[in-house]
Amino acid sequence: MTQQMGSQSLQFAEAPFILSSASVVGKKEGEGPLGESFDMVCDSDKFGEDSWEASESSMQKEAAALAMGKASVKPQDIRYVFAGDLLGQTIATSFGLMDYEIPLFGLYGACSTCGEALSLGAMCVAAGYADRVLALTSSHFASAEKQFRFPVEYANQRPLSATWTVTGSGAFVLAKGQGQAKITGITTGVITDYGVRDSMNMGAAMAPAAAKLIVQNFEDFGRGPQDYDLIITGDLGYVGQEILWKLVGDEGYDISKNHTDCGIEIFDAQRQGTQSGGSGCGCSAVTLSAYFLPKLASGNLKRILFVPTGAMLSQVSFNEGQNVPGTAHGVVIEAAD
Amino acid sequence: MTQQMGSQSLQFAEAPFILSSASVVGKKEGEGPLGESFDMVCDSDKFGEDSWEASESSMQKEAAALAMGKASVKPQDIRYVFAGDLLGQTIATSFGLMDYEIPLFGLYGACSTCGEALSLGAMCVAAGYADRVLALTSSHFASAEKQFRFPVEYANQRPLSATWTVTGSGAFVLAKGQGQAKITGITTGVITDYGVRDSMNMGAAMAPAAAKLIVQNFEDFGRGPQDYDLIITGDLGYVGQEILWKLVGDEGYDISKNHTDCGIEIFDAQRQGTQSGGSGCGCSAVTLSAYFLPKLASGNLKRILFVPTGAMLSQVSFNEGQNVPGTAHGVVIEAAD
Numbered sequence: 001m002t003q004q005m006g007s008q009s010l011q012f013a014e015a016p017f018i019l020s021s022a023s024v025v026g027k028k029e030g031e032g033p034l035g036e037s038f039d040m041v042c043d044s045d046k047f048g049e050d051s052w053e054a055s056e057s058s059m060q061k062e063a064a065a066l067a068m069g070k071a072s073v074k075p076q077d078i079r080y081v082f083a084g085d086l087l088g089q090t091i092a093t094s095f096g097l098m099d100y101e102i103p104l105f106g107l108y109g110a111c112s113t114c115g116e117a118l119s120l121g122a123m124c125v126a127a128g129y130a131d132r133v134l135a136l137t138s139s140h141f142a143s144a145e146k147q148f149r150f151p152v153e154y155a156n157q158r159p160l161s162a163t164w165t166v167t168g169s170g171a172f173v174l175a176k177g178q179g180q181a182k183i184t185g186i187t188t189g190v191i192t193d194y195g196v197r198d199s200m201n202m203g204a205a206m207a208p209a210a211a212k213l214i215v216q217n218f219e220d221f222g223r224g225p226q227d228y229d230l231i232i233t234g235d236l237g238y239v240g241q242e243i244l245w246k247l248v249g250d251e252g253y254d255i256s257k258n259h260t261d262c263g264i265e266i267f268d269a270q271r272q273g274t275q276s277g278g279s280g281c282g283c284s285a286v287t288l289s290a291y292f293l294p295k296l297a298s299g300n301l302k303r304i305l306f307v308p309t310g311a312m313l314s315q316v317s318f319n320e321g322q323n324v325p326g327t328a329h330g331v332v333i334e335a336a337d
Numbered sequence: 338m339t340q341q342m343g344s345q346s347l348q349f350a351e352a353p354f355i356l357s358s359a360s361v362v363g364k365k366e367g368e369g370p371l372g373e374s375f376d377m378v379c380d381s382d383k384f385g386e387d388s389w390e391a392s393e394s395s396m397q398k399e400a401a402a403l404a405m406g407k408a409s410v411k412p413q414d415i416r417y418v419f420a421g422d423l424l425g426q427t428i429a430t431s432f433g434l435m436d437y438e439i440p441l442f443g444l445y446g447a448c449s450t451c452g453e454a455l456s457l458g459a460m461c462v463a464a465g466y467a468d469r470v471l472a473l474t475s476s477h478f479a480s481a482e483k484q485f486r487f488p489v490e491y492a493n494q495r496p497l498s499a500t501w502t503v504t505g506s507g508a509f510v511l512a513k514g515q516g517q518a519k520i521t522g523i524t525t526g527v528i529t530d531y532g533v534r535d536s537m538n539m540g541a542a543m544a545p546a547a548a549k550l551i552v553q554n555f556e557d558f559g560r561g562p563q564d565y566d567l568i569i570t571g572d573l574g575y576v577g578q579e580i581l582w583k584l585v586g587d588e589g590y591d592i593s594k595n596h597t598d599c600g601i602e603i604f605d606a607q608r609q610g611t612q613s614g615g616s617g618c619g620c621s622a623v624t625l626s627a628y629f630l631p632k633l634a635s636g637n638l639k640r641i642l643f644v645p646t647g648a649m650l651s652q653v654s655f656n657e658g659q660n661v662p663g664t665a666h667g668v669v670i671e672a673a674d
Contacts, residue, residue: 007413320390
């Protein structure tokens with residue numbers, strides 16, 4: 001039997017596998033340090049479409065097709081899709097996945113959605129509700145800037161704490177039996193508000209939620225930093241990483257030796273002018289798919305704690321002067337035996 | 338073992354129960370035919386807050402508190418919340434549920450979210466992942482009009498096909514063991530696009546998805562209309578109902594004898610000027626809680642198919658000339674033995 005661990009975690013008796021995954025990104029991501037590793041880099045960020053929103057949908061469709069192709073499965077072999085994005089009413093997802101006609105559970109967890117989708121997908125497969133599910137998320141720099149901040153044409157200056165929304169979509173086929181890595185447990189986050197109100201400093205807004213999630217994971221599983229080869233947050237960037245280390249340190253754990261952040265890995269911040277780092281639902285998804293899963297498959301990593309982080313703001317909540325609360329979803333991923 | 342039925346359904350071996358539920362609504366809903374049945378009617382639609390979004394959050398918080406109170410459980414007794422709303426980045430949910438500090442799976446299924454939340458909540462309880470979960474959704478007339486159509490102050494004329502977004506929040510505590518009714522199965526919808534582009538005719542946009550879902554449910558479970566005391570859609574209204582009967586009829590099933598719609602039940606359309614009927618995530622949630630669950634608890638209904646319906650549009654997708662695809666989530670609810 002799958003076990004409830006502590007107050008926020010599950011350990012799967014029979015761990016679902018990540019059968020295949022795929023990453024599709026834009027031009028800037030292709031020029032970054034992980035550029036060679038992505039499955040598809042699109043030279044234009046339009047992905048053949050006329051609007052940024054449709055471009056993001058196109059990217060999702062492509063990522064899903066690639067992941068299914070690698071697993072040699074067709075849409076009708078996938079019982080559920082767990083998917084979401086950052087746009088209002090998650091339109092990138094609705095319009096991107098429509099043609100596949102797969103039963104859809106639409107999710108919203110801001111930039112933590114990849115963790116949420118992998119969690120629910122793993123729960124679903126582990127319970128025998130589906131033989132195969134697809135977990136999928138995306139973000140697009142241009143559609144996100146338009147949604148949350150300023151139109152790109154306005155050329156607003158970006159402070160050093162700002163992150164750069166990744167143009168990318170990551171897709172994962174989960175199944176019983178075999179695969180490149182397995183999901184052995186999850187820790188589900190609560191919404192955490194430390195009073196940050198700066199939409200140009202998402203790292204600071206999300207770090208407290210990530211810190212709480214990581215400490216909770218340690219407590220629920222009776223583990224410490226040494227039990228993970230890497231603890232990988234989603235998009236805290238350099239600014240958020242510093243806060244995270246301090247907050248987790250305050251609880252008695254030093255994660256500075258084995259922590260990294262997808263937002264730090266995906267761009268060369270100095271060369272590419274991405275300030276604090278990358279962000280967005282796509283950031284953690286494509287970095288997991290292109291960079292960390294291959295290391296688990298090759299045995300270079302044995303067990304990681306993957307913690308996509310999300311900032312729960314909207315343009316409306318921001319304009320009405322609300323804080324920016326954060327959340328996080330933790331997924332324990334281990335090398336297949 | 339829980340069984341996968343057909344291509345889109347699950348039948349739970351050990352059916353999770355709806356331990357308790359609660360409904361909180363605004364003034365207009367309180368003046369409708371179900372007014373006496375709601376747990377709380379707020380005379381002002383502000384629920385003590387300054388903005389419509391915060392009012393919606395306040396309503397969610399209250400519905401959750403009432404449902405937990407009826408079940409005599411505290412927030413820390415609830416392992417997961419499955420919740421969502423209609424606003425961009427689901428801010429009514431994030432801000433509404435923050436104080437409870439319960440691990441949250443944020444959902445977006447437009448007005449079908451109540452069905453999505455009950456489905457995932459039931460899956461979670463049936464698998465033993467949680468002893469108790471909370472499924473929760475809301476909508477608010479003023480925040481929704483602002484989000485999707487025109488500011489209320491603009492006084493746009495409403496065509497006869499328009500529906501009136503319900504100001505309401507419904508909460509359900511699901512648990513193993515006992516309760517007023519049980520969830521014996523689910524049918525999960527796909528996104529369906531029949532080319533409707535009119536944001537003032539959501540019923541027509543959603544009816545095809547509802548029709549497909551209902552027919553799929555019949556096929557997956559080997560049932561027909563006669564196997565349900567009632568088939569209850571979420572918010573098709575009068576216009577959508579007519580289309581639904583026709584589409585389901587085309588597949589050889591007559592549901593005109595035992596179909597109703599929460600959007601039709603909740604308002605007296607003639608007297609209250611709500612045109613085609615009520616809509617919104619809150620519509621199906623509060624109607625199920627206040628009107629249909631008591632009938633299941635008293636034995637007046639034995640088995641219903643509850644089908645919240647959603648229109649997957651956003652202001653952006655609408656302005657960019659996209660269609661309005663629909664979706665639906667089906668939940669089979671039966672009287673407790």
